[in-house]
Structure formats: structure tokens, C-alpha cells
Amino acid sequence: MPLFEAARQARENAHAPYSGFKVGAAVRTEGGQIFAGCNVENVAYPEGTCAEAGAIAAMIASGARRIVEVLVIADSPVPVTPCGGCRQKLAEFADGDVKVTLAVLSGPVGSITLAELLPGAFNTDHLEPR
Numbered sequence: 001m002p003l004f005e006a007a008r009q010a011r012e013n014a015h016a017p018y019s020g021f022k023v024g025a026a027v028r029t030e031g032g033q034i035f036a037g038c039n040v041e042n043v044a045y046p047e048g049t050c051a052e053a054g055a056i057a058a059m060i061a062s063g064a065r066r067i068v069e070v071l072v073i074a075d076s077p078v079p080v081t082p083c084g085g086c087r088q089k090l091a092e093f094a095d096g097d098v099k100v101t102l103a104v105l106s107g108p109v110g111s112i113t114l115a116e117l118l119p120g121a122f123n124t125d126h127l128e129p130r
Contacts, residue, residue, distance in 0.1 A: 003028055003071045004103060010036035010051065011073055017041060023080065025051035027059055027090075028069040035059040052086035056093060067094035070114070073103040079110065087118040096121070 003026045011024025018041050026036040037054020052072065059067070070090060074080045079102030082090060090100070096115030101108050115121075 001108070002034055003069060003101070004073070004108060006034045006036040007051075007071045007073045007103070008105070010038040010055075011075075012038075014038035014051070015040045018043070018045065021074065021076075023051040023072065023074045025055045025070065025072045025082075027052075027055045027067045027093075029059060029064040030066045030068050031064060033059070033062065033064055035062065035064070050083060050086050052082050053089055056089055059093070065093060067098060069099055069101070070094070071101040071103055071108070073105070075105050077104075079104055081112070081117060084118075087114070088122060090114055091118055091121040091123070 007024040007026035014022035035058040041048040
């Protein structure tokens with residue numbers, strides 16, 4: 001499973017000296033490209049970045065813009081979901097029916113849609129195009 005392996009490998013490179021909690025994430029684009037990211041902590045704690053944000057940044061830097069699948073992995077007894085901020089970041093580039101797979105080190109545990117993770121995502125659908 002390429003998405004799982006990409007997230008697992010990225011997680012290994014996480015910079016988590018303060019919490020010790022390494023997270024990896026990978027996104028697949030509509031073109032089939034896979035981009036991965038890991039959490040990067042900072043001594044000024046709120047200045048760190050989440051794994052999902054890193055994967056999205058890598059995707060955008062490559063020129064891709066649409067996410068069709070997401071996987072998040074952490075070494076925990078139960079899978080972790082993206083934080084609220086990352087849910088909104090994912091919603092910027094993915095439709096609500098996009099599958100978010102949650103995994104632990106031994107493999108995927110389950111999945112949920114982005115809309116289930118973030119019902120009522122903030123958007124600009126109500127605004128007139130410029």
C-alpha cells in the first residue's frame with residue numbers, strides 16, 4: 001500500500017523532541033501522485049507544523065491542487081485523526097467524500113470521510129465569484 005508506506009516513512013523522519021509523538025501523513029492527488037509529510041515540533045510549541053500540513057505543502061509545491069485520498073499514521077494504541085486546523089486545510093484541497101484512512105504502525109485501522117471529520121467546513125460557496 002503505497003500511501004501507507006509513504007506516511008510511515010515520513011513519520012520516521014518526524015522532528016518530535018518535545019512530545020516524542022511522531023506522526024506521518026500522505027495524500028494522493030487526482031493524478032495519482034503521493035506526497036508525504038511529518039510533524040515538525042518547535043521549542044516555541046505553537047510554531048510547529050502537523051504532518052498533514054507538510055504533505056499538503058509538498059503537494060502544492062509540486063503544482064498539484066486536488067487531494068483524493070489521505071492517510072494519517074501514529075504510534076499509538078488507537079489511531080489519531082487530523083487536528084481541527086488540518087481538517088480545514090484538507091478541506092481546502094479535497095471534497096467532503098474524500099476518504100481519510102487512520103493507521104497505526106501495524107497498518108490501517110479504519111477510515112472516515114472528510115465531511116464526517118469536519119461537518120460544516122468553512123468555505124466561500126456563499127460568495128459571488130470575483
